[in-house]
Amino acid sequence: MDQKERMLKELPYKAWMDGLEEERMVCREKLYEFNHLHPREHHKLPEMMKNILGKTGETVNILPPFHCDYGYNIEVGENFFANYNFLVLDVAKVSIGNNVQVAPNVAIYTAGHPLHPEMRNTGYEYGISVTIGDNVWIGGNTVILPGVTIGDNAVIGAGSVVGKDVPADMLAVGNPLRIIREITEEDRPYYYKEREYDQESWQEIQDMLKTKDVSD
Structure with a gap:
């Protein structure tokens, strides 16, 4: 099993081997074109984004600057919107449903490193998938950590650090994240x-x- 296969299976892997660096460079080149497009040509952004992400709905709107590792590990549904400075470390799958709105400065991390320092220094890292349901609103400056699932219709308050699952139809906010109440x-x-x-x-x-x- 090569390192890309290990990465996609959510196993420990080495990010500089078996063509992964080259794949990240291809993504960076696409993102460079996306992030430096002249404002008067921003009508081209949706089609450019469809060429970066693994799967999108017909309507997808991400405002530059946007950054990710591979692109192909990100799937978004219909009517997706993300505001400025959206960051996705997509070494594992990121699945986002329909009618999701993302405020500025939101980060989704699937990537992580071992807790023990000697194990961390081996160079092995990992990615654990993130899933976001339909009709979700994610407030600005939110960080979503590896392995999290956010249910349909949930709202995440600004400045939250989401390190645990959020059930459907819930308002959640804070660091550490607290479920406030049902919507x-x-x-x-x-x-x-x-x-x-x-x-x-x-x-x-x-x-x-x-x-x-x-x-x-």
Whole structure:
């Protein structure tokens, strides 16, 4: 089993062997073009991103700068958006669902190193996959650590360090991460804390939802 196979199987592996350095260089070259595209040509970004990531929905929008290791280990669903300074260390699979929104300065780490110093100094490292469900919102300056699963409809507050799984429909925040409460139908009328939607936006939303129900 070569080092790439070991990496993809989430086994200890050496990142400089068996063509892995060359694969990271190919990704960096693509990212260089992506991150240095002139603002007036930003309409090209979605197609460029589809050439970097392993799988995307039809609509994918990542604002530069964006950084990752390989690209092909990242899969995002339909209607994905990530704001500035999105960082993904994708030595293992990163699977992201539909309608996910990522605020600025979010980092997803699948990569890690052994705890014991002598073992760490051998050069072996590892990657453990990260999974993010549908309709998730990740607040700015959040760090998601290896092996984490975030369930559908969850919201992660800004500045969080996510080192454990977050169940579906939960609001979680902090370092260490705390599950605050469940997100319920009682949250529907509010767009920010206790601020309710105004009549105009509320009516537009109701019309949109009716149209969606018909199309479904």
